[in-house]
Amino acid sequence: MIRVLFFGPVADRVQTREMQFDYTSGMTLHDIIHKVGTQHPGAISIVSFIAVNQVQVRDKQMSLNDNDEIALMAKFSGG
Amino acid sequence: MNDPVRIQTEDFSQDLEIEALKASSQRIGGIASFLGCARDFSEGRDVSEISFEAYGSMALAEMNKLRIEAIERFSLLDARIVHRVATVKAGDNIVLIVAGAEHRAAAFDACRWMIDELKQRVPIWKKEITPQGEAWVTPHP
Numbered sequence: 390m391i392r393v394l395f396f397g398p399v400a401d402r403v404q405t406r407e408m409q410f411d412y413t414s415g416m417t418l419h420d421i422i423h424k425v426g427t428q429h430p431g432a433i434s435i436v437s438f439i440a441v442n443q444v445q446v447r448d449k450q451m452s453l454n455d456n457d458e459i460a461l462m463a464k465f466s467g468g
Numbered sequence: 469m470n471d472p473v474r475i476q477t478e479d480f481s482q483d484l485e486i487e488a489l490k491a492s493s494q495r496i497g498g499i500a501s502f503l504g505c506a507r508d509f510s511e512g513r514d515v516s517e518i519s520f521e522a523y524g525s526m527a528l529a530e531m532n533k534l535r536i537e538a539i540e541r542f543s544l545l546d547a548r549i550v551h552r553v554a555t556v557k558a559g560d561n562i563v564l565i566v567a568g569a570e571h572r573a574a575a576f577d578a579c580r581w582m583i584d585e586l587k588q589r590v591p592i593w594k595k596e597i598t599p600q601g602e603a604w605v606t607p608h609p
Contacts, residue, residue, distance in 0.1 A: 394523065396521055396522070396523050396591065396593060397521045397593030397595070397604055398593060398604040400521075401604070438591070440523070440526055440591070443523075443525055443526040443529055460523055460526065460591070462523065462591055463593065463604070464606070464607045465587065465588065465589070465590060465591055465592055465593065465607060466587075466592070466593050466594045466604070466605040466606070466607045467520070467522070467527075467551060467563070467586060467587060467590050467591075467592025467593065467594065468504050468551075468562070468563050468583055468586050468587045468590075468592070
């Protein structure tokens with residue numbers, strides 16, 4: 390199972406804080422982004438940062454492992 | 469309170485954080501701090517409240533990394549970072565950065581660097597609540 394987390398402005402657009410997808414061998418980060426983007430293009434359009442298991446990643450072709458936690462995040466505005 | 473890096477809902481005390489920093493080393497000769505607080509006006513609108521949301525575990529991990537990097541980069545003797553994640557009103561505290569070094573220049577530089585990096589790297593979002601409605605804040609440079 391792959392967990393996808395949403396926060397702040399992205400969560401508002403997706404209208405949920407978490408989605409789950411069945412893991413399949415060879416699955417990449419791009420596959421997950423595509424799945425979410427197909428359902429919620431307005432949410433994906435404001436995603437500026439992606440983290441896998443709480444580490445920021447830039448390579449969307451990154452292979453995923455079962456039980457990975459992905460966060461699709463808008464630009465940060467803390468402080 | 470003893471943890472130098474924290475995310476919390478409740479308010480913090482600058483005095484207690486500085487006291488804790490000073491207790492970490494008697495070699496500290498300069499302490500610089502940055503206190504971020506809530507404004508009642510933004511982008512031409514009155515702001516009644518600001519609500520914060522964080523990816524808590526990643527935000528805390530990034531803040532810890534930030535502190536360690538700042539200590540190494542500026543040869544600090546200690547540093548503390550506290551960020552509230554709550555709904556706050558005008559004048560309320562949001563974030564406190566405290567940097568302690570042997571001399572003032574490193575403390576000032578590190579303090580500025582840490583708040584700038586925090587805004588870029590730490591997954592926290594703020595939403596302004598105004599009489600006209602709510603809006604997530606677009607980051608300022």
